[in-house]
Amino acid sequence: MRFTLLAALLVTVPALALARPLTVCTESSPDGFDVVQFNSLVTTNASADVLFNSLVAYDEAAKKIIPALADKWEVSADGLTYTFHLRPNVAFQTTRYFKPSRALNADDVVFSFGRMLDERNPWHKITGASGFPHAQSMGLPKLIKAVTKVDNQTVKFELSEPNATFVSILTMGFASIYSAEYANQLLKAGKPAELNAQPVGTGPFMLKSYTRDAVIRYDVNPSYWGNKPKVDGLIYVITPDATVRAQKVKAGECQIALSPKPQDLARARGDKALKIVQTPAFMTAFVALNTQKKPLDDVRVRTALNMAFDRTTYLKAVFDNTATAATNPWPPNTWSDDKSIKPWPYDPARAKQLLAQAGYPKGFQTTIWVRPNGSVLNPNPKAGAELLQADFAKIGVKAQVKVIEWGELIKQAKQGQHDTLFMGWAGDNGDPDNYLSPLFSCNAVKSGINFSRYCNAQLDRLITAGRATPDQTARTQAYEAAQQIIHNEALWIPLGYPTAAAITRADVSGYHVSPFGRQDFTAVVVR
Template structure:
């Protein structure tokens, strides 16, 4: 028998086995992998976006909700019952620590939501210190009457009242479907905390290892129900400094750099070895004003802070004018955006007058919280905080800057420990309620995501009324009225609507930037 040359033998091997790993430079470490406990986009990117799936997903091109783990669903005429029909033969991931004995069933969906919504569920009682922030802020405990199994492939959600946002909410990362069988295994072994470090989902990639502040390694899921990923290995190289992320792409240490600085984007556009992928972001950068802390409980003080900040200089310095000036909670291409609201201008004298009227002629002391590293919503935290500090000093407000590591900042801010907080929000599906309920509802004060800590019955009712009908014209009226309250009460300092961007090597194909900050590597490869 003739022996074939090595080159020929290698050529006969499956192409995927020789595929180059896809390395992505990310901005920070996730809080964990049990996504329901957290609300940061970094955590969603590392867990929900690659390891898990939801019942439905949001198609960004079509701008509508589409099937995922559920291949169809029915809604009753009164809008109170949603019946989801599960895709057949969806397999959970097989790992060293879990060998599933059955495919996805309605039991897994019931467990996933019972854990978040039912106080008697043992997994509800042993939730982490964060609880279930998204489920709480979105008011699902009050909204969902029951989640029941009809049969193995059918699950029914009964609501206490009609809600136009219910199905879109199920596209969010916190609605990822978990394995009830795996949860039972952990519970019986007394290893509940391992759910946060050893996740099991139905998604395209399986977590292999995680080194905090360094690397996350994933393998392609051979049991994935959808199109097989084009790479067999995915690596997140955690790189907090945005400039270093851009340098790593140039040095071929990374194939994709997330959340680059605007200046690095401009430089990459002139480099033939690189590509820039961009999209208008469904995001808003802002400074939250904690209305539970004096004197920020006074609307005149909050209005004065808005008037004192030179946002034109801020957008030029921090975003290199790549972000639109912000006025309302969500971007102007969103339906119901109220164009009649006049933004706060830059007016030092008027700001001083408002402080005098509020009883603070000599100003006051406060703190500005920010993170140490940049993101798409704040490319340069240090410059941002210093600009605000300098402007507030002009009206007698002495602000100390506190730079806090991202995970600790989120934890402390959710407990309301901050005064002024540089923050940002990314919506998940283009609906205005993606901003209004989590950032301004009373439920969101309890869950900690409402960083303004403002609970107002009138505002809360407008937000709730807007969710209760499918009539978009009626919803728009409620949301326009809500925007006016948010603006007049000056609950935050709106900063900008950024452009979402990533820098890739020229040989990377299939990667798209999501306006919502989500990550999808299913069809991406570095050739």
């Protein structure tokens, strides 16, 4: 018996010693780690995807919602009450700045939603100008009447009306569950801002250190309730230039390089030391046209800009034809996609006529806002902006390209300061409302995520109607009508539906690219 135990230990100890940290080259610094305040995927990847969990999760392989912090839930017959039963003995992370005295309970769920929904909650005002963009754009303060604790392991959500998307919404990063105990500690100490800098969650990793524009280091959470990571720590090396990210993974300085350029993917295919992981993305790249700015408030002008745009040249130059041309807000394999809608044709002559009809026969001046560094949704921002600028010039529109750091760009764009804006959206769970409510509703104008700043009562009614019933046929009818309005009003210049990809070292296994742009490193092994 002693020999058998010793042999087992000899096998186990080397295996543990072989665990290595995982280094990932990422494209940008996060806005912070309090994910509810922000709407960028970069921030979600750095916070919700590694530090936190939500009540439920979306299983991308099975294409269904699965338990997470709640191991089961019930819905009342009238669709107005959702009761979630929490997984027992889930521990919050123990860090150098917080030591929890209890496991996750209903108080944490009530706090996490209360701060977003209740204006009387002290944390609601603390968040400041950034607000709660996802909760606001989806109308959750109006939808959710109450979140109440039934007992320590049970929490009840009461809705003001039935909503077919409610559980799907809870899979999103902003629905992460925070420690009420930690929040109270910060509030009493007069340090509420530290919630964004020193996060505490229930996720597989916990924050060790962060140097802005350089590196984020995470330790493995030893008390994680789920499948523990197979790596010995996680490092995000912030590398804005996509080509440099590709070079770093080739040199072994990173094991995974996110958001590579198509040209870097082509080079990596011939390298035996590297692997390419990719999947069609549930994402749309677009240029938002600010309808609250003259002359973009005129549909004829917006249509003219669409018809001036040479999408074929753009997709070849920027995406190397790895993205398909976009027409509607979401990719064409999404249920309810209206395939009867045809893209605006490339017709500069007709575009000039429309401008003249709108009172701008000699064109006008505008700006094109774009981020400095590439991403899945915009691999080469500078080249794309210059192509659009040249297309506009052909119809007399003089556009100044403004390159703005990502965090500042998002901040100013949410305030509606842009004219035209290169942007993209990644859905979270395959539901069309994941695009409609945050990007086209009137609530989303208030929260700032509706980058076209367009509020239309008829469109709002269609979005609401689509959420109100679980009947997919009825929802499809509402969403097809909504797509017609969005297209006819020319709120965007649709660009493309990209492919999500990453370059990894050949000795990395267990990593999968998410069509939603989310990151899960728990199954990754570095040999």
